[in-house]
Amino acid sequence: MSLYSFGLEPLSCHAWNKDRTQIAVSPNSSVVIIYEKKGNEWAKIHELTEHSGRITGIDWAPDSNRIVTCASDRNAYVWTLKDKVWKPTLVLVRINRAATFVKWSPLENKFALGSGARLISVCYFEKENDWWLSKHIKKSIRSTVMCLDWHPNNILLAAGSSDFHCRIFSAYIKEIEDKPGPTAWGAKMPFGEMLLETKDCGGWVHSVSFSPSGDHLAWVAHNSSISVADATQGKEMTQLTTDRLPLVSVLYVSPTEMVAAGHDCCPFQFSYKGPGSLKFVKKLDIPKQTSRGSMSAMQHFRNLDKKATDDESNELGCLHQNSITQLCIVSGTKAHVDKYSSVGLDGTPVTFNMAPS
Amino acid sequence: MAKNTLSSRFRKLDIDEFDENKFVDDHDEAVDNQGPDGAEIDNLIRQGDMMTAFHIALRNPPVNTKNPAIKERALAIVLRVLTSFKSSDIEPAVKSLDRSGVDLLMKYIYRGFKKPSDNSSAILLQWHEKAFAVGGLGSIVRVLTARKTV
Numbered sequence: 260m261s262l263y264s265f266g267l268e269p270l271s272c273h274a275w276n277k278d279r280t281q282i283a284v285s286p287n288s289s290v291v292i293i294y295e296k297k298g299n300e301w302a303k304i305h306e307l308t309e310h311s312g313r314i315t316g317i318d319w320a321p322d323s324n325r326i327v328t329c330a331s332d333r334n335a336y337v338w339t340l341k342d343k344v345w346k347p348t349l350v351l352v353r354i355n356r357a358a359t360f361v362k363w364s365p366l367e368n369k370f371a372l373g374s375g376a377r378l379i380s381v382c383y384f385e386k387e388n389d390w391w392l393s394k395h396i397k398k399s400i401r402s403t404v405m406c407l408d409w410h411p412n413n414i415l416l417a418a419g420s421s422d423f424h425c426r427i428f429s430a431y432i433k434e435i436e437d438k439p440g441p442t443a444w445g446a447k448m449p450f451g452e453m454l455l456e457t458k459d460c461g462g463w464v465h466s467v468s469f470s471p472s473g474d475h476l477a478w479v480a481h482n483s484s485i486s487v488a489d490a491t492q493g494k495e496m497t498q499l500t501t502d503r504l505p506l507v508s509v510l511y512v513s514p515t516e517m518v519a520a521g522h523d524c525c526p527f528q529f530s531y532k533g534p535g536s537l538k539f540v541k542k543l544d545i546p547k548q549t550s551r552g553s554m555s556a557m558q559h560f561r562n563l564d565k566k567a568t569d570d571e572s573n574e575l576g577c578l579h580q581n582s583i584t585q586l587c588i589v590s591g592t593k594a595h596v597d598k599y600s601s602v603g604l605d606g607t608p609v610t611f612n613m614a615p616s
Numbered sequence: 617m618a619k620n621t622l623s624s625r626f627r628k629l630d631i632d633e634f635d636e637n638k639f640v641d642d643h644d645e646a647v648d649n650q651g652p653d654g655a656e657i658d659n660l661i662r663q664g665d666m667m668t669a670f671h672i673a674l675r676n677p678p679v680n681t682k683n684p685a686i687k688e689r690a691l692a693i694v695l696r697v698l699t700s701f702k703s704s705d706i707e708p709a710v711k712s713l714d715r716s717g718v719d720l721l722m723k724y725i726y727r728g729f730k731k732p733s734d735n736s737s738a739i740l741l742q743w744h745e746k747a748f749a750v751g752g753l754g755s756i757v758r759v760l761t762a763r764k765t766v
Contacts, residue, residue, distance in 0.1 A: 377637075401639055422639065423763070459642055462761040482761040483754035500715060502752025 260545065262578055262609045263301055265294070269604035271314060272585055277321035279589055283307075284602065285314035291328055293345075309336050309347045316361035316372075323367045329358035335372055335382070337391060350391040352380040360406050366413045368435055373404030379418055381430045381450075396428050396451045406466045410473040411593075414439040414448055417476050419464025425478045425488070427455040443474045443490035455494055460486065465507040465521070470514060471594035475531060477517050479506040485519055487531045499529070499537040508586040512596035512613055518543065520583035520601055524575055526611060543611060544577040581605035641763055651678040651690030661700055670709050673697045677720055679764040687766065694724045699739050710746045718751040719758050723766040726759050 268286035275282055282301070283293045289312055293305040312332030319326050326345065329335040333354050336347040352358065356375035363370045369383040372393075379396040402422035409416055409430075416430040429448035431439060445454040455476070462481030469476055476488045483505045486498040506521035512528075520526040525544035531537045554562075562568065574580060581604035589610055591597040602608045632638060652673045660669035673694045678686045701709065713721060725747060728740045747755065 459763070461758070461763075481757075483757045500719070500754060500758065502750075502754040504753050505757055 260578070260609065260611055262607055264607045265292075265301070266606050268606050269581070270584070270602040270606055270608065272317045273587060273600065273602045273608060274317045274319035274326065275587065275589060275600070276319055277324065282600075282608065283317050283319055283326060284608070285317060285328075286606065287313065289313055289330060289332075291317055291326070305345055307338060307345055307347070310334065312357065315357065315359050318361050318363045318370065320363040320367040325363075325367070327361050327363060327370050329361040329372055331357035333357060333374075335361060335380075348391065350382050350393065352382060352393050353395070354378065354380060356403075359403060362407050362409060364409045364413050364430075365411055366436075368413075369430070369432060371407050371409065371416050371430060373407050373418060375403040377402060377404070377420075379404055379407065379416065379428065379430075381416070381432065383432050383435050385434070394432065394450060396430070398428075398451055398453055399424075399426065399456060405464060406478075408467045408469050408476075410442070410444075410469050411471070412439055412442060412473060415442065415444060415454065415469075415473070417467040417469060417478075419467045419478050419480075421463040423459045423462060423464070423480070425455075425457045425460060425464045425467055425476070425486075426453055427476065428453055444494075455488060455490075457486070457488060457496055460484070460498075462505070465505070466509045466519075468509050468511045468517065469593075470511050471592065472514060475511075477509050477511060477529075477531065479509045479519050479521065481505045485509065485517075485529055485537065487537055489534055492534045495534045497531070497534055497537045499539065501527075501539065503527075507582070507584060508601075510586045510588065510596070510599060511593050512588075512591075512599065514594060516540070518586060518596075518599060518613075520586055522582045524579040524582055524603070525577040526583070526586065526599075526601060544579075578609045579603050579605055579607065650681075651676060651686055652693050654689070654693050657693055657697060661697065666697070666701055666705060667709060667712070669697050670701070671712075674713070674717060674720055674724075677723075677766050679766055691724065691727055691766065695728050695733075695736060698724070698728065698743055699736055701739070701743075703739075703742055706742055706746050710743075710750055713750075715751075718747055719755050720766065721747050722751055722755045722759050723762065727766060 271285045271287050273284045281295045285291050289310045291307040294301040295304045310330040312330040314330045316329045326338040335350040335352050338345040338347050354374040354376040358374045360373040372380040377400045380393040382391050382393040385392050404418050404420050406419040414431045417427050419425045429452040431448050431450050460480040464478050464480050467478040474490045479485050484500045488496045504522035506519040509519040511517045517529050518526050528540040530540050583601045583603040587600050589598040589600050596613050600610045657669050678690050725744050
């Protein structure tokens with residue numbers, strides 16, 4: 260478990276490079292800052308300042324070493340490293356509202372962008388004209404797209420939206436890839452085809468995650484619930500309502516276990532083993548060992564009088580001191596995650612080790 | 617004084633109704649519940665069988681109906697049951713509910729808070745404390761985010 264504070268501003272989003280020596284973060288503004296690990300400290304090495312609106316999504320493609328950023332200024336840029344400087348390329352996403360989320364596909368030949376324009380923009384690079392083009396998925400989406408996740412087959416895309424539904428679309432682009440084989444979600448996959456639409460989840464869908472095999476889809480909604488849809492069991496959905504504050508980010512860490520975090524400021528582990536069997540496993544944060552110095556009786560009563568409590572500490576009993584906004588895999592694959600990182604409104608990314616279970 | 621003599625009929629028009637991007641909730645084909653049966657509940661309260669009255673009151677909640685009269689009637693019945701409970705009986709009653717029952721109870725409690733009567737707030741606060749102990753913050757979040765309210 261390690262923790263490093265990048266300042267006081269909340270971190271909207273973060274992404275790691277391939278060998279996890281660099282991290283790109285955005286401190287709730289229109290710039291992206293890249294830090295490099297130097298020993299135990301993180302040093303700022305780059306600042307990416309092309310956007311004019313608040314950055315809402317960053318994703319770093321590990322193999323091709325490209326960064327894609329999207330912001331509330333309705334733009335997305337793909338950054339490539341040339342002569343140790345990151346150069347931006349504008350992507351024609353053609354949206355008329357803010358972008359909310361961006362993610363590279365597993366093969367890194369395209370990326371998906373969610374937006375407040377009620378559509379998903381799937382963007383790919385066209386070599387003849389040397390620019391990034393986009394295709395829109397609009398069908399059935401009736402409100403802002405809040406989160407996206409790619410299926411391991413590089414074709415299917417899950418999207419959670421603030422119209423209380425979670426959907427799976429096909430993002431098959433015939434110009435750049437071969438026709439995909441059938442999956443457990445469906446066989447016919449022309450571009451924009453909707454393969455799954457969940458019923459009303461009860462709240463905005465904050466985050467979605469495919470399982471490592473792609474047969475299960477987990478999502479968290481604003482009504483403090485976590486749900487899983489199972490393609491192998493006829494797309495049956497199982498929902499677990501928790502007695503905590505809403506979760507806003509979910510990540511599969513093994514074929515059956517997932518980690519979710521949100522406004523309770525610490526990650527929780529959940530387990531899905533089959534329809535109807537979605538369970539809370541445990542809280543994943545080690546509470547801080549607050550050393551209570553000895554207090555005189557006078558001090559004790561004075562505190563009770565002034566603050567109505569004799570508890571001296573004013574910190575939460577967990578590593579993060581404010582809501583967590585995003586979880587990201589640091590080491591391992593989705594099928595077996597060893598470490599994952601979380602950023603939140605307290606400006607401090609924390610890396611958690613996944614205990615073997 | 618000068619008066620605007622042009623027609624002001626347009627001011628009665630709700631422009632948002634004509635917005636083609638207006639969000640409409642999914643039309644739910646679920647069964648239109650009519651709410652609990654008032655007479656049956658009255659009988660049970662008179663007999664002193666509070667637990668059964670409580671469970672029946674929470675059955676068939678009118679969440680899908682758009683008719684406010686049905687909702688008002690159901691709310692009145694549930695509040696009558698809740699206020700007739702003895703303080704010591706509240707905890708076992710809450711413990712006898714499942715997860716969705718606790719969420720539904722929380723919805724009724726908050727609706728009861730909205731229109732306080734003479735001494736309803738005190739007993740509702742006791743109900744709230746016990747329901748919160750079981751349902752946690754999640755049950756209150758679900759009251760806030762629910763599109764289909766009781």
